[in-house]
Amino acid sequence: MATLELQGLRKSFGATQVLRQIDLSLVDGEMLVIVGASGCGKSTLLRLVAGLETPTEGRITIGGRDVTALDPSERDIAMVFQNYALYPHMSVFDNMAYGLRIRGLSRGEITRKVEEAAALLGLESLLTRKPRQLSGGQRQRVAMGRAIVRDPKLFLFDEPLSNLDAKLRVQMRAEIRRLQRRLGVTSLYVTHDQVEAMTLGDRLLILHEGTPAQLATPMEVFERPADTYVASFVGSPTMNFLAGRLVHDGTAVQLEAGPLIPLQGHRVGDTVTLGIRPEHLTLGGGDLTLAVDLIEPLGSETLVHGRVVGRDDDAITVKVPGVVGLVETVSVGVQADHAHVFDGVTGKRIDPVK
Amino acid sequence: MDRRTVFNGRLLPVMLLLPQLLLTFFFFYWPAGEAVWSSLITQDAFGQGWVFVGVDNFVDLFTDPLYLDSIVRTVLFCVAVSVLSMGIALGLAVFADRSISGRGVYRTLLIWPYAIAPAMSAVLFLFVLNPRVGLLGRWLNHHGVAWDYTLNGAQAMLMVVSASAWKQVSYNFIFFLAGLQSIPRAVTEAARMDGAKGWHRFLTITFPLLAPTTFFLVVVNVVYAAFDTFGAIYALTQGGPGKDTETLVIKVFRDGVINQDIGSSSAQSVVLMAGVIAITAVQFRFMGRRTVS
Ligand SMILES: Nc1ncnc2c1ncn2[C@@H]1O[C@H](COP(=O)(O)OP(=O)(O)OP(=O)(O)O)[C@@H](O)[C@H]1O
Ligand SMILES: [Mg+2]
Numbered sequence: 001m002a003t004l005e006l007q008g009l010r011k012s013f014g015a016t017q018v019l020r021q022i023d024l025s026l027v028d029g030e031m032l033v034i035v036g037a038s039g040c041g042k043s044t045l046l047r048l049v050a051g052l053e054t055p056t057e058g059r060i061t062i063g064g065r066d067v068t069a070l071d072p073s074e075r076d077i078a079m080v081f082q083n084y085a086l087y088p089h090m091s092v093f094d095n096m097a098y099g100l101r102i103r104g105l106s107r108g109e110i111t112r113k114v115e116e117a118a119a120l121l122g123l124e125s126l127l128t129r130k131p132r133q134l135s136g137g138q139r140q141r142v143a144m145g146r147a148i149v150r151d152p153k154l155f156l157f158d159e160p161l162s163n164l165d166a167k168l169r170v171q172m173r174a175e176i177r178r179l180q181r182r183l184g185v186t187s188l189y190v191t192h193d194q195v196e197a198m199t200l201g202d203r204l205l206i207l208h209e210g211t212p213a214q215l216a217t218p219m220e221v222f223e224r225p226a227d228t229y230v231a232s233f234v235g236s237p238t239m240n241f242l243a244g245r246l247v248h249d250g251t252a253v254q255l256e257a258g259p260l261i262p263l264q265g266h267r268v269g270d271t272v273t274l275g276i277r278p279e280h281l282t283l284g285g286g287d288l289t290l291a292v293d294l295i296e297p298l299g300s301e302t303l304v305h306g307r308v309v310g311r312d313d314d315a316i317t318v319k320v321p322g323v324v325g326l327v328e329t330v331s332v333g334v335q336a337d338h339a340h341v342f343d344g345v346t347g348k349r350i351d352p353v354k
Numbered sequence: 355m356d357r358r359t360v361f362n363g364r365l366l367p368v369m370l371l372l373p374q375l376l377l378t379f380f381f382f383y384w385p386a387g388e389a390v391w392s393s394l395i396t397q398d399a400f401g402q403g404w405v406f407v408g409v410d411n412f413v414d415l416f417t418d419p420l421y422l423d424s425i426v427r428t429v430l431f432c433v434a435v436s437v438l439s440m441g442i443a444l445g446l447a448v449f450a451d452r453s454i455s456g457r458g459v460y461r462t463l464l465i466w467p468y469a470i471a472p473a474m475s476a477v478l479f480l481f482v483l484n485p486r487v488g489l490l491g492r493w494l495n496h497h498g499v500a501w502d503y504t505l506n507g508a509q510a511m512l513m514v515v516s517a518s519a520w521k522q523v524s525y526n527f528i529f530f531l532a533g534l535q536s537i538p539r540a541v542t543e544a545a546r547m548d549g550a551k552g553w554h555r556f557l558t559i560t561f562p563l564l565a566p567t568t569f570f571l572v573v574v575n576v577v578y579a580a581f582d583t584f585g586a587i588y589a590l591t592q593g594g595p596g597k598d599t600e601t602l603v604i605k606v607f608r609d610g611v612i613n614q615d616i617g618s619s620s621a622q623s624v625v626l627m628a629g630v631i632a633i634t635a636v637q638f639r640f641m642g643r644r645t646v647s
Binding site for chain 2: 050051052071072073074075076077078079081083085086087088089098099102103146150
C-alpha cells in the first residue's frame, strides 16, 4: 500500500515516441483506470511502472521512494497479465507461493498466506492442480491470487479480463473491485472496455497517442469530456458530432446541417463541434430530419442510425426507449441543455463563461 | 484443409519408395545382417572356413576386462562431451536470447562449426594443441606445463572431449535458443515482478521450462558422443596413448579392421547396435507420450 507518483514520464522506442509527457499522482488505496485506443501506450505506461521498461525521461516514485532505476524484482509490485502468465510447471499453490519463498518466509507462514488468499478467491480445491488443468476463469483467479498473496505496494492490471467470456467478465469485474477495496492496495488498471473503466476506477486516465487527454472521475469524464476524443471514447453508443458555428454572442450554435440550437450561458469561440449523446436526442423534435439506415432493437431501448437528409457525412445515432417501427425518415429533436460544445479546430471543450 | 493427393494403384508408390528402400537395404540392413551373422561364427585367419559358435563371441567380450574398461571409458566420455557441449550451448543461447545488437551475426557464427567435417575439426584442434606446432600447445610447454597428449592419457582425453564437444555446441545452441524463445516473455516477467533475480530465476523458471528440449538433447548428444566421434578421436589420438582414449567405436575399428578379429569386432558392433536401438526406443516412448498428453 503506497502512493504512486509519475513525473514527466516519457518513453520512446527508437525514433517513435510512445509516451510524451505523463504526470500523475495516486493517493494510497486509489484505483486508476487507464483507457485509450489500441497502441496509445497503455501497456507501455504499466510496464514502465513495473520496471519492465526503462523510461526515456522522468521519475517514478512509489510510497515516497524513487524507484526509477530499480529492477522489477526490487519494486514490490504485483502485476496481473492479460494471458495470466502463470508458471506452467508449478501447481497453483507453488504459483502463489513463489514470490513468498523468494522473500524468505517460513514454511508455515507461506502455507497460511496462500490458503488465506485461496479462500478469498475460492481456489481451495484447486491448489494441487497445474495451470493447464484449469479453465480460463480459474487461471484468472490464480493470477489474482498470486498478486494479492504477496501483499504488494501496488497492483498493476493489464486487461486482465479480456480473455474471459462476457458473463465471467462481469462477475470478475465486481470481484476485482471488491478485493481492491477490501485490501486497499493502490492500483493501475488498463482496459479497453468502457464499462470496466466506468465501474472500476476511482479516477480515469484517458490516453490519446501517448498524452493524457483527461484525468478525472468517471462521472466527470462522462459529463464533462475534455475534448472530442474523450467524448467519443466514453459512453455507448458513441456521442454524435455536428459541425457548426457559435452565433448570437455565443449563446447558440448554428449547425451546418440547418437548425439553430440555443445554449445555456454564453461561450467564446467561432467554429465549433456540437456533441450530443444518442440518449439526448428525441424522436419527433423537428430539429433534424434523418434518412434511416438501420434500426437496432435492444429490448427495452432502440437505436436508430441515420444521416441528416442532404448531408451524407452527418451520421447520427438516436437512442429511444421502447420499440420503433420501420420508417424511412424520422425527425429528431436536440435536448440542448445536454449538448457539449467543442472547439471546431482543436476539439477542446468550450464551457460557458460565467 | 486436405491437401493430400491420393495415388491409385500399387506401382507408383512402390516406384517412389524404391530408391530409399534400396539405399536402406544395401547400406543398413545388409551390413547389419552380415555383422549379426559374423558375430555368431568364427573364421580361420585366412577366411577359408567358418564354424558356428553361438554366443561365444559375446561371452568372450563381456569377460574381457579390456572391453569392460572401454565401456566405462565410453560412458565417461559421453557424459563429459554431453555436459560440456550442452552447458556451453545453453550459456551461449541465453545470451543470444537477450536482445543484443549484432545478434544475427553472433548466431550465424555459432552455427558454422556444425558444417565442418569431424576430421577437419580435429585438424583445427591440432593446430591449436599440438605440443610442437600448436599455438596453445607450444605456449603451455614454454610456460612450464608439460603438455603432450601423445604421452599423457588425461590430456589426450581432455583434448578429444573438447574437440568432440566443440563440434556439437552449434547443434545444441540452435535447439536451446528455439526452446528459450518458446518460453512466453510474460512468464519470465512475472517471475521478475515476483522478486526472482538472475540465477535463481533461471533455475526455477527458465531451466524447468526447457526440460523437454534438454531431454531431447541429452539423447542426441549421448548418441553423438558414442557413435559420431570416431572421426575426431581417430584423427587426434587413434585411441592412444595406450588405450586411454579408446572408446567403443574406436575399439570396434581397431579389433576388426586393424587386428582382423572379425568375430569379436562383429559382436561389439551388435552390442553397439543394441545400444542405439535401446536409446532410440526410450526417446520415442518418452517423446511420444509427451506429445500425446
Ligand atoms: N518493445 C517495443 N519496441 C518498439 N515499439 C514498441 C515496443 N513496445 C510497444 N511499442 C509500440 O508502442 C506503442 C504503444 O504500445 P502499447 O503496447 O503500450 O499499446 P497499448 O495501448 O497497450 O495497446 P493495446 O490496447 O493494443 O494493448 C505501439 O505503437 C507499439 O507498436
Ligand atoms: Mg496493451
